[in-house]
Amino acid sequence: MAHGELSSLDPARLIPGGYGNRLFLYVMRRMASAGVNDAHAANAMLGAFGRSYRRPLVLMRAMMLELARTSSRKILIAPCCCSRMTSDEALMMQAVGGALRNPRTAFENVSALLGNEDALGALTCLQAVAQAHSDLGRPLDLYSAG
Numbered sequence: 001m002a003h004g005e006l007s008s009l010d011p012a013r014l015i016p017g018g019y020g021n022r023l024f025l026y027v028m029r030r031m032a033s034a035g036v037n038d039a040h041a042a043n044a045m046l047g048a049f050g051r052s053y054r055r056p057l058v059l060m061r062a063m064m065l066e067l068a069r070t071s072s073r074k075i076l077i078a079p080c081c082c083s084r085m086t087s088d089e090a091l092m093m094q095a096v097g098g099a100l101r102n103p104r105t106a107f108e109n110v111s112a113l114l115g116n117e118d119a120l121g122a123l124t125c126l127q128a129v130a131q132a133h134s135d136l137g138r139p140l141d142l143y144s145a146g
Contacts, residue, residue, distance in 0.1 A: 010067050013085040016093055020138030024096065024129070025060040025061055025089065032077040049136050056132040063125035070122055073115035088113060092126075099127040099144040100134070 015022060023044060030041035046055040067068070067075065076086040087095065095109035104124065110119040130140045 012088045013087070015083055015085060016097075016142050018139070018141065019048070020133050020140050021093065021097070021142065023138060024060075024133065024140050025085070025093065026080055027057075028064065028089075028092070029077055031064045031079045032061065032075075033079070036064050048138055056129065056136065059125065059129045059132050061111055063122070063129050066122050066125045067114070070116070070118050071114045075113060090095045091138075093142060095123070096130050096140045099123065099130045099140075103127070 007084050009076045015025060021071050027041045027044055030038045030044070034105075035042070041060070042053075042057055045057040049056060075092075076088045078084065078089060091109050095113065096105045099106040101125065107119055110122050110126065111117050113119075114122060133140045
């Protein structure tokens with residue numbers, strides 16, 4: 001995964017609302033730039049989930065590694081401080097936001113993100129991350145109010 005150039009940022013793609021969505025995006029950006037064992041990502045998960053942080057953290061790590069393993073293209077990621085998303089980040093947010101409600105559409109989004117049809121493992125990881133966030137009170141729903 002690579003950091004996106006400023007030209008790949010779409011002014012219409014603001015960071016989504018909802019604490020869970022912002023947490024997911026921050027942790028994904030940290031892991032993409034500093035590796036899956038990044039202490040800042042782990043600390044953000046600890047702050048959000050308390051003593052229950054390990055499950056979503058381990059699942060996020062697995063998701064990032066699966067995306068990197070199966071992708072046939074570079075996935076553009078913006079820096080953590082950026083208030084806009086790249087088109088790849090927006091596609092991932094759409095996929096994880098609908099992974100539990102509409103798996104077929106999420107599969108199509110993940111396939112587009114990866115640039116190939118070998119996306120079932122990545123979709124399963126996204127579903128596991130979404131379920132963990134939801135179980136712990138930080139749902140990954142682009143239309144969530146919190």
